[in-house]
Amino acid sequence: ELKVEQNPLFLSMQEGKNYTIYCNYSTTSDRLYWYRQDPGKSLESLFVLLSNGAVKQEGRLMASLDTKARLSTLHITAAVHDLSATYFCAVDGSSNTGKLIFGQGTTLQVKP
Amino acid sequence: SQTIHQWPATLVQPVGSPLSLECTVEGTSNPNLYWYRQAAGRGLQLLFYSVGIGQISSEVPQNLSASRPQDRQFILSSKKLLLSDSGFYLCAWSRQKNTEAFFGQGTRLTVV
Numbered sequence: 001e002l003k004v005e006q007n008p009l010f011l012s013m014q015e016g017k018n019y020t021i022y023c024n025y026s027t028t029s030d031r032l033y034w035y036r037q038d039p040g041k042s043l044e045s046l047f048v049l050l051s052n053g054a055v056k057q058e059g060r061l062m063a064s065l066d067t068k069a070r071l072s073t074l075h076i077t078a079a080v081h082d083l084s085a086t087y088f089c090a091v092d093g094s095s096n097t098g099k100l101i102f103g104q105g106t107t108l109q110v111k112p
Numbered sequence: 113s114q115t116i117h118q119w120p121a122t123l124v125q126p127v128g129s130p131l132s133l134e135c136t137v138e139g140t141s142n143p144n145l146y147w148y149r150q151a152a153g154r155g156l157q158l159l160f161y162s163v164g165i166g167q168i169s170s171e172v173p174q175n176l177s178a179s180r181p182q183d184r185q186f187i188l189s190s191k192k193l194l195l196s197d198s199g200f201y202l203c204a205w206s207r208q209k210n211t212e213a214f215f216g217q218g219t220r221l222t223v224v
Binding site: 031033035040041042043044045048088090092093098099100101102103104105 | 144146148154155156158161171202204206207208211212213214215216217218220
């Protein structure tokens with residue numbers, strides 16, 4: 001059974017600081033996704049990582065994928081309050097159906 | 113462009129009452145369709161997925177059912193709601209061979 005675990009589950013940080021969220025998964029997969037969820041809202045797609053070594057950046061967020069280590073990271077650079085949200089990673093559970101297995105989510109709180 | 117519509121946005125239902133949540137996708141054909149549930153403060157759990165009309169796969173045993181009467185329509189139902197059915201329900205779609213999922217706005221269901 002595919003399991004996806006995020007670490008940490010809650011992160012409180014000051015504006016301007018850097019931090020990394022980790023996503024580990026238990027079985028082989030070469031597709032990993034990062035989503036953002038604002039309180040009470042739906043999920044917004046942030047990054048799609050489709051191969052080993054993939055790195056994508058958007059603004060202050062950068063995501064990477066190491067399929068050999070079964071690890072993805074979401075790095076936050078010089079955090080700002082607008083980045084406060086819950087971040088989910090998700091792994092493709094089946095190439096035929098597109099089922100996504102989600103991590104527990106990491107709630108990020110950026111304090112001014 | 114593709115859009116996904118989900119309604120209603122919020123719903124308060126008494127225990128034992130029926131449920132029908134509807135989701136439609138526009139701008140694409142033959143999508144994979146998914147129903148997820150998110151309990152308060154937790155991650156997403158895949159409930160059902162469908163790869164075509166009339167084809168439904170259930171991921172977890174429960175009090176709910178799903179149907180896909182048309183290519184771009186996905187319905188989540190229950191004959192008798194339980195308190196434990198409360199949560200945030202999200203419909204999503206993906207292309208058949210590209211598994212990035214796009215989410216609807218969600219339905220917040222409270223069973224009282």
